[in-house]
Amino acid sequence: MSRVDALFANPAGLWAALLAAPLILLFLLRHRPVRRRVPAIVLWQGAAQMQVATSPFQRLRRSLSLLLLLLALAALVLALAGLRIPGASSRATPLVLVVDITASMQAAVPGGTRLDTARARALETLNAAGNAPVTVLAWDGNLRPASPPASDVARARAGIEALAAVDYGASDGALARALRKLVESDPARRVVLVSDHAPGTLEPPIVFVPAAGAQPNTGFVAAALTEVSARRHELFFGLEHFGPQGVTVAVRIERVTPDGAELLDARDVALRPGTRAAVTVPVRDPGLYRAVLRTPDALALDDTAWVRFARLPVQDVAFVGRPPEPLARAVRAIEAGSGTVRLVESPGPDSMVVFCEGAGLEPRLPAVYLLPAAAPPQTVPGDAAAAAEAPARPARHPLWRGAGVPDIRVPRVVPVSTPRLLTPLLEAGPGPALALARRPDESRLDDLLVCFPLTDEAAGFASRLAFVIFWENWFESGRALRDALPRGAFSTRDSAEILALSGRGAFEYRLRGAENAQGARPGDGLRLENAGLYEFSGLAECDPPLLGVSLLDAEESDLWRAPPPEYDAGAVAAQLAALDTAGESGDLDLRPYLALLAAALVLAEWFLFRRRFPVIAPPQRPRPASGGRHTTKVRA
Numbered sequence: 254m255s256r257v258d259a260l261f262a263n264p265a266g267l268w269a270a271l272l273a274a275p276l277i278l279l280f281l282l283r284h285r286p287v288r289r290r291v292p293a294i295v296l297w298q299g300a301a302q303m304q305v306a307t308s309p310f311q312r313l314r315r316s317l318s319l320l321l322l323l324l325a326l327a328a329l330v331l332a333l334a335g336l337r338i339p340g341a342s343s344r345a346t347p348l349v350l351v352v353d354i355t356a357s358m359q360a361a362v363p364g365g366t367r368l369d370t371a372r373a374r375a376l377e378t379l380n381a382a383g384n385a386p387v388t389v390l391a392w393d394g395n396l397r398p399a400s401p402p403a404s405d406v407a408r409a410r411a412g413i414e415a416l417a418a419v420d421y422g423a424s425d426g427a428l429a430r431a432l433r434k435l436v437e438s439d440p441a442r443r444v445v446l447v448s449d450h451a452p453g454t455l456e457p458p459i460v461f462v463p464a465a466g467a468q469p470n471t472g473f474v475a476a477a478l479t480e481v482s483a484r485r486h487e488l489f490f491g492l493e494h495f496g497p498q499g500v501t502v503a504v505r506i507e508r509v510t511p512d513g514a515e516l517l518d519a520r521d522v523a524l525r526p527g528t529r530a531a532v533t534v535p536v537r538d539p540g541l542y543r544a545v546l547r548t549p550d551a552l553a554l555d556d557t558a559w560v561r562f563a564r565l566p567v568q569d570v571a572f573v574g575r576p577p578e579p580l581a582r583a584v585r586a587i588e589a590g591s592g593t594v595r596l597v598e599s600p601g602p603d604s605m606v607v608f609c610e611g612a613g614l615e616p617r618l619p620a621v622y623l624l625p626a627a628a629p630p631q632t633v634p635g636d637a638a639a640a641a642e643a644p645a646r647p648a649r650h651p652l653w654r655g656a657g658v659p660d661i662r663v664p665r666v667v668p669v670s671t672p673r674l675l676t677p678l679l680e681a682g683p684g685p686a687l688a689l690a691r692r693p694d695e696s697r698l699d700d701l702l703v704c705f706p707l708t709d710e711a712a713g714f715a716s717r718l719a720f721v722i723f724w725e726n727w728f729e730s731g732r733a734l735r736d737a738l739p740r741g742a743f744s745t746r747d748s749a750e751i752l753a754l755s756g757r758g759a760f761e762y763r764l765r766g767a768e769n770a771q772g773a774r775p776g777d778g779l780r781l782e783n784a785g786l787y788e789f790s791g792l793a794e795c796d797p798p799l800l801g802v803s804l805l806d807a808e809e810s811d812l813w814r815a816p817p818p819e820y821d822a823g824a825v826a827a828q829l830a831a832l833d834t835a836g837e838s839g840d841l842d843l844r845p846y847l848a849l850l851a852a853a854l855v856l857a858e859w860f861l862f863r864r865r866f867p868v869i870a871p872p873q874r875p876r877p878a879s880g881g882r883h884t885t886k887v888r889a
Contacts, residue, residue, distance in 0.1 A: 262335025262842075269330045273323060280319050318862050325854035332847035345385035346443050346833045347403060349435055350375055350413070353428075353448035353464070354391045356745075356809040358418040360449070360551045362465050368418045371447045371464035374820065375413045378445055378462055379406060381826035383833070385443075391416055392448070394423035396431050420554060420784040421745035422809035425452035432459055443832045445825075450814045460828045463817035469496030471524060472555025472810035473544060476742035476803060478562055479533075484592070488560050490532040490544045494524035495813040503547035504532055508540045509786070509799065517542065526813075539564045541786075541799045554784055555810045559801020560742050565732040568593060571600040574609030574626070577707035583721045587728065594728050605731045615692065617755050618731045621701045624667045629690060629700055632671040640666040640682025640705070645714075648678050652726045656719040662712045663705040681705065695776055696753040698734075701727060737775075737792045744805040749779040751792070760791030762800075 261267070352375055358368040379387060386403035389412040390396045400412030429452040435444050436458060446455065447462045455461050475491030494500055501523045507514040518534050536542065539562050546556035570584055587594050600606045606620045608627035615629065625634035645661040647653055666682040669675075673693060677685035689699035705711065714720050733740065737751045751760070753775035762779070763770035765786040773779060781787060781802045789798040804810070 260336060262337060262844075264334055266333030266335065267330060269333050270327070272330075273326055276322060276326060277319070280316065318858050321854050321858035321861070325851045325858070328847045328851040328854065332844045332851065336843045336847060338843065345383040346441065347388070347439075348379075348382045348385045348829075349388045349390060349442055349444045350378065350409065351390045351392055351396065351432070351435075351444065351446045351448075352399070352413065352416055353446070354393050354416055354418045355422045356418065356420055356554055356804055356806065357422065357449055357552065357812060358464070359420075359554055360465070360468060360470070360812055361553075362468075362551075366418070367449050367465040368416065371449075372413055372416060374462050374464060374822075375445075375447045376410060377822050378447070378825060378829070379409055379413070381822070381829055382443075385833070389413055392423065392428060392431070392446075393419045394421070394427060396435075419745075419782060420804065421782055422804070422806040424808065425450075428452040443829060445829075449812070450817060457828075458832050460825060460832070461817070462825055463820050465817075467814060467816040468551040468812040469494070469500075470551045470555075470810055470812040471495070471500065471502055471546060471548065472550075472552060473546065473558035473803065474529065474555070474805060474807040474810055476544070476558040476560050476805060478560050478741035486536050486562060488534045488536055488542055488544075488562070490558055490560075492522055492524060492530045492532060492546075493528075493807060493810065494526055495811045496526055497813070499523065499525040500548075505545045505547055506532070506534055507543050507545065508538070509543055509801075510540070514543065536562055538562075539796060541797055541801055543801060551812055552810060555804045555806070557784070558742065558803045558805060559786070561738065561740055561797075561800060563736045563738070563740050563796055565593075565736060565740075566603075567595050568728050568732045569597045569601055569604040570594045570607065570728060571597050571604045572607050572609055573600070573611060573613070576607060576609050577623070579709060579711075579720065580607070580707050580724070583724045586721050587725050591725065593725065593732065603735065605728060615700070618734060619698050619700050621703065621727075623703045623707065624669065628669075629673075629702075631673060631693065632669055632690065632702070634704075635668040635670065637665040637667050638683045640664065640686070643682070645679050645681035645686055648676075648680065650676075650678055652678060652723060652730070653719075654722075654726055656722040656726075659713050659717060659719040661714040661719075663714070664708075664710045665705060667704045669702060669704060675702075694753075697776060698752065698754075735794060736796075738789065738795050738798070738800050742805060743781070743800060743802050745782050745784055745802055746806065747781075749781060749800075750777070751775045751779070757794075758791065760789060762787050762789045 352371055354368060358366065358371060360367050362370060387400070387406060387409035388402045388404070389398070389400035389409050391399045399416060400409045432444060432446065432452075432455070440458070442458070444459045445462055446459060447464055449464045451461045471492065471494045473490055474493045475489070477489045479487040479489055481487060488506070490504075492502070492504070501521050504520055504522050505516065506518040508517050517536075520532070522530055522532060524530050532544065542560045542562060544558045550556070584594060584596060588596060597604060600616060602617055604616065605618050606616045608620060608622050610626045612622065612627050612629055620629070622629050625637070628634050641662055641664045645663055647658060647661070661679065663681045663686050666684055666686050668684045671690065674691035675685065676689040676691075676699065677687070678689060679685060679687035684704065686705040688702045688704065690702050692698045692700065734752060734754065737757065739749055743749065751757070757775050759772060759774050761770040761772050764783055765788055770790070781800070784802050784804055787800045787802060789795060789800065792798055
């Protein structure tokens with residue numbers, strides 16, 4: 254670092270010193286009144302000529318006004334350049350203040366919420382930190398800056414006062430890892446966590462400041478929609494109580510309509526600590542259902558849970574060409590069993606097409622391509638290679654849900670060459686036997702590539718129940734694509750994405766009660782971080798166009814954790830003082846003092862100039878008549 258950079262925070266500000274030239278020029282050009290006594294009027298002309306002949310630079314002699322303004326300009330220039338004295342001030346060890354703002358901080362306590370308590374104790378910690386540079390971070394699953402890094406106390410205080418709790422939670426493990434990274438990145442600074450609980454054992458230089466004590470609480474921690482069959486559905490809500498003893502709570506389940514809410518069920522539920530209770534209700538009509546906890550408790554955010562039930566249509570399945578017999582048997586079994594699919598003669602706009610030969614255009618919904626007789630565009634099949642020597646390896650994917658880990662052996666595998674993104678589902682021999690191929694358009698749909706012959710020779714798959722389960726899951730995923738909004742329960746931790754299908758365009762959504770709607774397009778990630786009811790417009794396929802967002806987080810609802818230690822402001826101050834061992838020498842910033850000096854000099858120049866040359870001349874006293882011989886007596 255050069256000498257100039259060490260003295261000035263912003264050396265470019267020195268260019269402002271060039272303003273001295275126009276200031277001096279103004280003093281040369283301005284006309285000032287001159288008071289001169291002459292014994293006779295006839296001598297005034299000579300005095301005026303002497304004044305004109307005087308050099309203009311002589312006007313600068315003994316000019317106190319110009320001197321004051323030049324000094325003020327110099328002080329202002331040095332302030333703009335950030336004049337400082339290196340190493341002239343000593344500061345305490347830097348402090349990083351982490352304030353928890355997750356959903357549990359909304360819990361009510363005497364006098365406000367847990368976050369209100371956290372703010373007050375964070376400000377007390379700030380006062381005990383001395384003159385240390387402070388960085389305020391908010392924890393909501395990620396460490397987010399709430400003040401400028403290494404800022405002064407005033408900015409840190411403003412950042413703390415502006416904190417607001419969010420509607421979602423975060424794991425204790427993630428918080429502990431984030432705190433360790435803070436310490437590892439700079440071991441010389443002190444880290445203070447202000448939260449309603451400590452994420453495990455914290456060691457110096459981390460200081461824990463408790464924001465509240467343990468409180469009993471009851472909340473919904475799970476919700477789901479169970480499809481027993483194509484015509485039978487059930488709502489599931491999971492309730493849990495966190496406290497020292499059991500309670501009985503009142504639960505009300507409603508169906509939300511544009512005009513209000515219809516009561517579906519009401520019951521009392523007995524809860525025991527540490528045991529999750531299930532509330533199940535059969536439903537028949539599509540809609541948005543809400544479970545409400547009628548018994549008030551500490552945290553109101555988890556007293557409501559939403560489940561969206563949109564009836565999925567029976568999925569049309571069409572074969573192009575002659576299907577393999579195992580696949581035809583599987584589709585007939587699904588059609589006769591669950592009734593979720595229906596075989597049709599020719600593909601329609603909402604059919605899931607199985608190409609057994611040829612390819613043609615890509616349909617609206619994901620399609621199946623049986624290689625090598627049928628291949629999607631931009632995909633070239635190779636020659637089949639033997640793969641029966643080793644068992645196939647199923648990948649972890651939702652399409653295998655319920656099928657277990659079958660012992661599959663496929664006879665041959667057809668390798669493929671494609672620029673598309675492939676996601677293997679079943680590895681066998683020289684390549685994937687089953688794979689998902691990402692479409693190159695904006696729809697982000699995945700077609701299914703079957704790269705081995707679907708015959709009874711595929712032991713453990715084509716002749717077993719896993720084969721039927723896999724295909725039912727595949728067709729079920731196609732049915733779900735036709736409803737843009739997610740079915741079942743949706744949490745503030747989740748992200749929603751509306752896939753692009755033909756006929757879907759831009760849409761809008763807003764939280765009920767909010768003034769402004771937000772616009773989005775299919776393919777955008779929607780992070781719905783506020784719990785409540787969202788209304789969508791522009792999605793014609795959605796019935797209903799509503800989505801309820803819940804907390805559904807057992808860690809955030811558990812306010813009865815291991816009780817934190819009692820808060821002692823003196824003990825916290827002593828811990829901070831014990832960790833303030835290294836300290837640091839800082840630069841003495843002269844900018845505020847120089848700015849005050851410049852203002853004082855300008856005021857002094859203005860005062861002196863106005864006193865010497867007032868804008869309004871003072872009234873003059875009358876003088877006696879010339880000669881002074883004649884006087885007039887005035888009677889009182």
